[in-house]
Amino acid sequence: MGASPWIVSDGLWERIEPLLPRKERRFRPPGRKPLPDRQVLCGVLFVLHTGIQWEYLPQELGFGSGMTCWRRLRDWNEADVWQKLHEVLLAELNAAARIDWSRAVVDSSHVRAIKGGPRTGLSPVDRGRAGSKHHLITDGHGTPLAVILTGGNRNDVTQLLPLIDDIPPIRGRIGHPRRKPDSLFADRGYDHDLYRDQVRQRRIVPAIARRGTLHGTGLGTYRWVVERSFAWPHGFRRLRIRWERRADIHEAFLKLACCLITHRQLRALLRP
Incomplete structure (x- = not known):
C-alpha cells in the first residue's frame, strides 16, 4: 500500500521548506514549542483531501489542533508560499520540456x-x-x-x-x-x-x-x-x-491543490 496522500513526501518537503517564512528566534520562549511545519502541513493536507471540518481534525495523528493548521495555512498563503512553490514546480517541468x-x-x-x-x-x-x-x-x-x-x-x-x-x-x-x-x-x-x-x-x-x-x-x-x-x-x-x-482560505486550498497536481x-x- 502507498503512503497516505496527506503525508508530505521528502521530495515535496525539500521544495516547500525553503519557501516558508522564517520565525523570529526567541531566547526565552514561553510555553510549549510550536509544532513543526511539516506536521502542520500534513494536517492541512488531511483537511484538503478528506473535507473534514477544522475542529474535527484528529489530533492523535500528530497534526496539532485545527486552529493551529488554519493559522499556518493563512500565514503561508499571505507569504505567497503556494504561488512560489507552483513556479518552482513549473520551472522543473519546463526544464524537462513537459510544458x-x-x-x-x-x-x-x-x-x-x-x-x-x-x-x-x-x-x-x-x-x-x-x-x-x-x-x-x-x-x-x-x-x-x-x-x-x-x-x-x-x-x-x-x-x-x-x-x-x-x-x-x-x-x-x-x-x-x-x-x-x-x-x-x-x-x-x-x-x-x-x-x-x-x-x-x-x-x-x-x-x-x-x-x-x-x-x-x-x-x-x-x-x-x-x-x-x-x-x-x-x-x-x-x-x-x-x-x-x-475567500483567502478557500483560495489557499485551491492554489495548494494546483501545486499538488503539478507535483504529481x-x-x-x-x-x-
Missing part, C-alpha cells in the same frame, strides 16, 4: 458556498444559491498554469485576460522566462470579439468557439484537457464545496 506552450486552455467550474462570504454570488446554474467559481488556465497537457477565485455570478469571459496575465514567468529553459502560449482555446462562454482582439494584442492566437455554431467543430479535441484538469482539484473533497467564509506530474516524469 506544452503550443496552446493554453481556459474554463471555469462552479462550487456551492455554504457560508457565503467575499467572492461569492448568486449562481444562475444552481437555483440562485450562493456560490463561487474556479477559473483555470492550463497548458496543452492540462498542467495548471494559473487559477482565480470569483463569485458564482461572474461571467467567464471577464476572467479570460486576468488568467492569461496571471501565468507566471516560467524558468527552466535557456533564455528569458516564458509566460505566453502560442494559442488559446476556449468554449462559447468566452465568445466576444473585443476579448479576441485583446488576446491577439498579447501575440496569442485565439481559438474561441462562437455561439450558434454546431458542436463537433474540432475545438473540443483540445479543450477536453482543462475539463480533466478540473476533475483533479475537485478530487480533493475540500474543494467540492466552499466551506470557508474567508513531475513525480510521474521522474518515475523510472
